[in-house]
Amino acid sequence: MLVARSVDAVREAIPAYRDLRGPQLDEVENIARASLHRLLELWIDDGDIERDRPAFRAIGTARAADGRPLTDILRAYRVAADVFVRHVVDHHLDELEPADVADLSLLVLRTLDAVSEAIIDAYTAYRDRLTSDRGQAQAAFLDDLLAGRQNSSGAIADRSRQLDLVLAGRPRLLIVAATDPADSVSDDDLDTILRALGASPHTDQSDPAPRAHLCTRRGTRGILLLSGPVDRAVLDTVCAASDLRGCLMPGRPIADVAATYRLACDGLDTAPGHAFADRELLDDGDCQLLVLLTARATADTDAVVSSVLGPLRDPSNSHLLDGVRAFISTGTATAAAAELHVHPQTLRYRLRRARELTGRDPRHAWHRLALDTAIQLRQLDGALRTR
Incomplete structure (x- = not known):
């Protein structure tokens, strides 16, 4: 519970930590757990923080590699330490002598000073190495x-x-x-x-x-x-x-x-x-289609429709989309024109305009597959919505 409270307090106080998810958030929780446990050990056993310097130098190097601001890192330790001290005072003050509280306060100050020094040294050294070769x-x-x-x-x-x-x-x-x-x-x-x-x-x-x-x-x-x-x-x-x-x-x-x-x-x-x-x-539409065709977990039918058809989804371009659909279903501009009751030259103009807007020519097998798939997905989605 104390670890969770500490992490919540850090994320509340420091904007850079609010966006952390997955492994990065897990790492923050693990560091908080280990640091609070070590602080408690030092207080109980009157231990020496010096042997922990290599661990905090490693953290400083890792955070420099992540690009996390140094001021935010140091503040996170101060916030977590504050949560720890307040927890002790709120829940265990009756069990402590004034000297115990004084020892704890001094220990926290010494520990924060040593931790900050180790992190700053490693962070700065890594940054100096990193920026020496800009490329x-x-x-x-x-x-x-x-x-x-x-x-x-x-x-x-x-x-x-x-x-x-x-x-x-x-x-x-x-x-x-x-x-x-x-x-x-x-x-x-x-x-x-x-x-x-x-x-x-x-x-x-x-x-x-x-x-x-x-x-x-x-x-x-x-x-x-x-x-x-x-x-x-x-x-x-x-x-x-x-x-x-x-x-x-x-x-x-x-x-x-x-x-x-x-x-x-x-x-x-x-x-x-x-x-x-x-x-x-290739473009986004091609990749979205391939993810769908290979049944990847990240497949998104809406993304296929939007990325492949693009401007053709606009109601003002419905005649262009109808032209593409008819051409794909019939196979020729002449047959598509007959289906839509327009002149073949009008149908060819619509195909040319659709190609300009989407970058896809339905005369090419791959583009025909992409357009046909997107059109069918769009029609299926519309049919489902009207049920």
Whole structure:
């Protein structure tokens, strides 16, 4: 109960701790439990906190790697210590002598001082090492984002400032791989992409200006986190010239990069060759469809519909959606036009306009599958809603 109260008090007092979930929250609870237990031991046995310094130095290093603000870390220990002292006073004061309370107060002050010193030393040392190589530090930051080790907006902002980054709140994620599975994406490949987008190559660390992108490599793939507008046609051209293919995901909150990365990887891992027939990069709709087709637990039919059909869901574009549906069901523009009682040229215009809005041409097998699946899901959902 005391541990839970301490963690609740920390999360209430410190905004950066409110967003912690899963393993990170479990870690905070474990540290709180061990620290409070150790504090009680020191009070009972009149022990020495010095032997605990390595453990707290390890915590300082880990928190520096997480990007959690140093002031928040130290405050968390003060808040937890306050909860402990108040618990003792509220529940055990009748059992204690004034000297016992005085000893406890002095012990808490000495312990907080020693813990703070150990954490500050390790935190500062790690940060000094990290910022000595800006490129490596920035790649490590993206690795943490991809792994979900960085999901607090406050911690992300703090680490961005430390690494001299100006990242968008909703960056786009680009993953590229060599068309030959035996090859790997190189630094030159990533630099070529960045130059085409008007950004500084990630291997050039001489430019002192803040960066708006991050790069790293995982296995044979290259990963870029991009801010600002991204020209898909330019990327397609660059990737084709470099024998690369990949996936460009839309802008989502930076704290959701890990989930976006997993979705993109699922898509690339399962995409058939003909999904790249008319382009080099998959998109969100392709990945959502592939997750559905492979029966992943994360499959979301609403996401398939919205990401594949996009603007075609708007009532003002219902005639375009009807044209796509008729073309898919009949197989030709002439037959689709006859079904809708319009001129074949009108039907072709509607298909061309739908292609411009969605990036999908129903004459290509993969796009036809994506559009047909999304249309059917939308119709099924409408039928269920009217029952």
